[in-house]
Amino acid sequence: MTTAEQTYDVIVLGAGSTGENVADIATRGGLSTVLVESELVGGECSYWACMPSKALLRGSEALAQARAVSGAAAAVTGEQDVAATLDRRDGFTSHWDDAGQAQWVDSAGITLVRGHGRLAGEKRVVVAQDDGTELVLLARHAVAVCTGSRGAVPPVEGLADVQPWTPREATSAKEAPGRLLVLGGGYVGSEMATAWQQLGSSVTLLQRGSRLLPALEPAAGEAVEASLREMGVDVRLGSEVRSARREDGGDVVLTTADGEFRGDEVLVATGRAANTDEIGLDTVGLEPSRYLDVDESLQVPGVPWLYGVGDVNGRQQLTHMGKYQARQAGAAIVARARDEQVDLADWSPFVATADRRATPSVVFTDPQVAAVGLTAAQAADAGVPHRVVEYPIGSIAGASLFADGYAGTAIAVVDTEREVLLGVTFVGSGVAELLHSATIAVVGEVPISRLWHAVPSYPTISEIWLRLLETYRG
The missing domain is CATH 3.50.50.60 (FAD/NAD(P)-binding domain)
Known part of the structure; x- marks a missing residue:
């Protein structure tokens, strides 16, 4: 086996969306960066999660929305073409070919190494490359573990x-x-x-x-x-x-x-399991097969050159949260490489706080469920004085225009002492596009008195904001 050695400022294990973003931020910050990937560049979201799953769901959703509008419903005279839907799904995965993603990595100035990477001591990664050779990578500043997670099979007899x-x-x-x-x-x-x-x-x-x-x-x-x-x-x-x-x-x-x-x-x-069992964590004093413990800058305590970003730390296993963590971790890596002070206070550009303050998520079922922040039960468990406000979305003029017989619910959890939103949940057709306004309100801790002056346009489903505020005011 031929062994070679290369040195970079930053080594990133895992070229999914999280790893790509860590590498991109580090490279934009002037650091030399290498991505190590044993499967497809682009990772879980691109090929087996977000994109293909939503492509499978979208055709049925579009048909249901057309059938829910009198007049348009008459035009729906057939059933969904399943083969065409699967072909469309395959298009979104680029037919499980990562050539386009690999081309982006190259255009971003990032080196790509294909093969299985393992930590082998401080700032050292050994890659068993696809061509049978072994490559030793040395990091001047940081190694970011972005190996993600996998579907876990529970210990049920025979499963x-x-x-x-x-x-x-x-x-x-x-x-x-x-x-x-x-x-x-x-x-x-x-x-x-x-x-x-x-x-x-x-x-x-x-x-x-x-x-x-x-x-x-x-x-x-x-x-x-x-x-x-x-x-x-x-x-x-x-x-x-x-x-x-x-x-x-x-x-x-x-x-x-x-x-x-x-x-x-x-x-x-x-459930999910961390992809940390075969990446050499034991060589740096950490336990394999467990989620990585990290601080708010995604740095592993006690191992200052090591970062655990995205699913691999188990904090919030969502693609957009992995990308968010990647941006924060990348900024922290660049700052520390320049010997700059990294502030871990709230709202610092180097820390990830959104995953404990207000994580937005959408379940693309029919109806959709879009939620951010705390549920009523979570607010109660946290001992926060709160009030729950609910309003039927179907009574909104915009919802009636969107679909005949629209059924849905909006739920707001309000901190009654500070009079800010703790969490918001929307249930109904097409509500995913309402979620970012709620995320801004929760993250920004916008006072109810200020939200009153954010006037929703008529006739849209966004009018639900006015009805929630009116209900809260009584």
């Missing part, structure tokens, strides 16, 4: 042996399975149950807990559950899987207290 789908298989499948069992009713489980039921599968969703989307407001899970049932999904709440097997005929069989459930495939969407 790993049935070759279950993870979210990767669910978003890249070449055809709709006849019968799909979905294990887990969180974001991924709810979205994929929606997508494949509408693309022709017969879906059974098994949720261990008492409601779907348990991290969100109860009204959100209830609305999504009702919608899934209406479209034909067999939703089973409080259903704990005890064992799994695959029979000779190919059926996957899940055994629960309520009996057996059969399918052609089973999607496990019950």
Whole structure:
């Protein structure tokens, strides 16, 4: 095996969207940077998560919106072309070819090394390259671990042996399975149950807990559950899987207290695991297979040259939050390389505070769920004096124009001492585009008295802001 050695200012392990952004910020700051990637440049979001999953969902959403408008509904005379939908999905993944992403890396002045990288001591990474050679990379300033996470399979008897789908298989499948069992009713489980039921599968969703989307407001899970049932999904709440097997005929069989459930495939969407088990963390005194502990600048305490950015730290496993953390970490790396002081106070350009203050998220089910900040339950747990304000979105003129019989809910959690918004949740068709206004209001801690003067345009669904404020004022 041939071994070579190269030195850079910054080494980034993982060329997903998080790693790309760390490398870009560092390079723009004048540092030489190398990206190490063992799979596809662009990572999970581009090929197996955000982009393909939303492409699978969008066709059904567009049809539902057209059918919800009298006059336009008459033009919808056929069913969705599943093959064309899958082809469109493939287009968004560039057919799992990362040539375009690799070209961007090169144009940004970043070096790309393909292969599996492992830490091998302080500021040292050994890469087993795809061509069979070994490359030793040395960092002058920092190593950023951006290796992300993967779908985890819980320790249920026989489950790993049935070759279950993870979210990767669910978003890249070449055809709709006849019968799909979905294990887990969180974001991924709810979205994929929606997508494949509408693309022709017969879906059974098994949720261990008492409601779907348990991290969100109860009204959100209830609305999504009702919608899934209406479209034909067999939703089973409080259903704990005890064992799994695959029979000779190919059926996957899940055994629960309520009996057996059969399918052609089973999607496990019950959580994520950190991709830290084979990257040499033990060589720098850290425990493999665990999420990296980091400070607000994404630096690993006790290892000042090491950063854990994005999913790998387990703080908020969302693409936009990984990119946000990457921008903050990249700025901190550049500043420290210049021997500048890095302030860890709130609102510093070097720290990530949004993931504990106000993380925006959207569940692209039908209806959509868009949420930011605290739920009412979280505010209560935190001991913050608050009041919950709800308003039916369907009573807004703009919503009535958007769709006949529009049904939806807006929920605001207000800090009654400071009179600022702690959190906002929208449930309804097309509400994703309302979310950023709520994010600005929560992050900016805009007083209710000031929001009163932010007049929503008429007739749009944004009028919900006025109705929430009116309801709060009484």
